[in-house]
Amino acid sequence: MVSNKIYTVPQRGSPIGVSALIVGAGIAGLYAALELWRQGIDVQIIERAPARLTTGFEPTLWLGDGFTIAHQVIRSFRNWPYLAEKNKEIAFHPWVAWFNLKGEQLTEPRSIEDNAASQSQRDDKEGDSSQGLYRHSRPKFHLMLEKQLEETGLKVQYGKRVTRYFDGEPEGNKRPGVELDSGEVSEADLVIAADGIGSHSTKATLGYEARARSTGFAIYRATIPVEFVRSDSELMEKFDLLPNGHGLVQLWFGKTTQATWEANESWTKHVSPQQVIDDTTSKIEGWPDYVNRLISLTPDDRLIDFELVWRDPQPVWTSPSGRIVQIGDAAHTFFPASGNGANQGLEDAISLAKCLRIAGKEHVAEATKVHNKLRFERVSCLQKIGICSQASQYGQEGNKSASSVPKYVRALMASWIWKQDPEAYAAEKYHEALSALRDGVPFRNTNIPESHTYQPWTFEDILNEFKAKGDYELGDDGWWN
Numbered sequence: 490m491v492s493n494k495i496y497t498v499p500q501r502g503s504p505i506g507v508s509a510l511i512v513g514a515g516i517a518g519l520y521a522a523l524e525l526w527r528q529g530i531d532v533q534i535i536e537r538a539p540a541r542l543t544t545g546f547e548p549t550l551w552l553g554d555g556f557t558i559a560h561q562v563i564r565s566f567r568n569w570p571y572l573a574e575k576n577k578e579i580a581f582h583p584w585v586a587w588f589n590l591k592g593e594q595l596t597e598p599r600s601i602e603d604n605a606a607s608q609s610q611r612d613d614k615e616g617d618s619s620q621g622l623y624r625h626s627r628p629k630f631h632l633m634l635e636k637q638l639e640e641t642g643l644k645v646q647y648g649k650r651v652t653r654y655f656d657g658e659p660e661g662n663k664r665p666g667v668e669l670d671s672g673e674v675s676e677a678d679l680v681i682a683a684d685g686i687g688s689h690s691t692k693a694t695l696g697y698e699a700r701a702r703s704t705g706f707a708i709y710r711a712t713i714p715v716e717f718v719r720s721d722s723e724l725m726e727k728f729d730l731l732p733n734g735h736g737l738v739q740l741w742f743g744k745t746t747q748a749t750w751e752a753n754e755s756w757t758k759h760v761s762p763q764q765v766i767d768d769t770t771s772k773i774e775g776w777p778d779y780v781n782r783l784i785s786l787t788p789d790d791r792l793i794d795f796e797l798v799w800r801d802p803q804p805v806w807t808s809p810s811g812r813i814v815q816i817g818d819a820a821h822t823f824f825p826a827s828g829n830g831a832n833q834g835l836e837d838a839i840s841l842a843k844c845l846r847i848a849g850k851e852h853v854a855e856a857t858k859v860h861n862k863l864r865f866e867r868v869s870c871l872q873k874i875g876i877c878s879q880a881s882q883y884g885q886e887g888n889k890s891a892s893s894v895p896k897y898v899r900a901l902m903a904s905w906i907w908k909q910d911p912e913a914y915a916a917e918k919y920h921e922a923l924s925a926l927r928d929g930v931p932f933r934n935t936n937i938p939e940s941h942t943y944q945p946w947t948f949e950d951i952l953n954e955f956k957a958k959g960d961y962e963l964g965d966d967g968w969w970n
């Protein structure tokens with residue numbers, strides 16, 4: 490290990506002579522930069538934001554609230570000693586309980602891991618770790634990745650907004666690249682589109698701009714420090730820690746209100762607390778006053794009006810030359826209820842870097858296409874569970890059973906998800922997947938439910954089945970195991 494005074498960085502693989510330009514310094518882009526660096530690829534990373542959005546470990550600009558990071562990703566931090574250490578410091582392990590919209594508690598609090606599908610899964614230990622889930626403040630997690638990047642000597646280049654991707658032409662020896670709003674052009678051997686849900690890269694991968702579209706669902710999002718509510722004793726009591734010292738995530742569910750606005754998933758579209766109360770909570774029967782007080786204590790600049798938008802699974806993540814590849818939300822959209830937006834972006838980063846390492850300088854295009862083949866079906870299965878989870882939780886209102894956990898939440902804890910090691914999987918399956926792409930040799934992914942055979946599906950298919958039958962049948966082919 491190479492070490493410096495404060496932190497260590499892993500031993501870097503020998504350089505393979507490939508340059509990569511990553512567009513977007515979100516979670517996926519930052520981890521891709523780290524993993525590509527580790528695998529011996531030369532990396533540049535550009536970001537449209539004018540500057541880092543957080544400073545120190547007290548984020549000054551709270552863009553984003555929280556997300557769950559799963560075991561298969563945390564396991565990969567064994568390669569990054571600083572991440573492994575820092576993750577322990579900043580992750581938290583709240584318990585969860587379901588409530589109705591009157592604030593009545595429907596289920597007993599349980600740890601997130603205890604919501605696993607079965608006792609056998611809970612007992613299924615892997616060395617010293619089972620399928621742990623880690624809640625994170627997104628700004629802190631993001632900053633942790635960026636700090637680790639700086640340890641490697643890499644820096645995000647801020648203030649660079651990409652307006653267009655152009656593909657390479659292997660025959661003409663022309664490299665792929667991007668054009669910025671300043672008119673500047675940057676090229677590299679490989680361009681990685683990690684620029685999120687509004688990525689312009691679909692023009693290069695699909696030949697047209699595939700914009701995400703409205704789902705009719707929206708959420709208000711905010712994070713506020715506990716200090717803001719300390720003077721209100723009722724709020725302190727209602728949102729107190731559990732006797733065991735864990736925080737409690739209160740999931741309040743009721744009937745949905747279907748809304749239609751223009752499609753705009755944005756972390757900067759603010760709304761005032763009064764507007765939330767006037768437009769929404771005042772119309773909910775039995776909605777408690779104390780929650781309106783909590784909403785009122787949220788500063789205007791911390792309350793985000795966030796519409797959920799969606800793109801159906803898109804099997805092609807690469808440009809025709811294979812020299813532009815999408816990762817994270819640029820490749821696949823997830824709902825918050827899926828708990829996988831960040832996880833799948835992070836898995837992409839690990840898988841892509843390993844495929845590039847295996848392929849070497851001469852076969853970059855092959856590496857991106859193999860990576861795409863290894864990842865698409867898995868991601869698509871997780872997207873499907875996420876939609877089911879979103880759609881089914883509204884039915885919790887009448888559920889008074891203390892032991893019941895929504896079934897798709899359990900599906901999200903299945904061992905085919907958390908046992909996956911994306912780096913080992915790429916190493917094991919690379920050549921098989923390549924033969925399938927090159928010669929049409931039959932190939933079966935094993936990072937999906939055990940005996941499941943992927944069939945194309947759409948968002949509407951699932952919602953229509955929910956509307957018709959009140960449920961969606963995932964099937965018995967290993968989804969729950």
Ligand SMILES: Cc1cc2nc3c(=O)[nH]c(=O)nc-3n(C[C@H](O)[C@H](O)[C@H](O)COP(=O)(O)OP(=O)(O)OC[C@H]3O[C@@H](n4cnc5c(N)ncnc54)[C@H](O)[C@@H]3O)c2cc1C
Nearest residue numbers: 513515516517537553554555650651684685817818830831
């Ligand atoms: C500010 C912010 C806050 C978020 N907060 C949460 C949260 O609290 N909870 C949650 O579950 N998810 C949150 N998300 C989404 C979540 O981080 C992603 O769904 C997931 O982590 C996948 O990450 P990603 O890197 O693929 O995409 P993103 O996290 O969306 O990152 C994409 C990055 O690309 C940059 N970018 C976009 N367009 C361009 C361009 N044209 N040129 C250059 N750069 C560009 C963006 O500024 C952004 O930094 C947030 C995303 C953002 C951008």
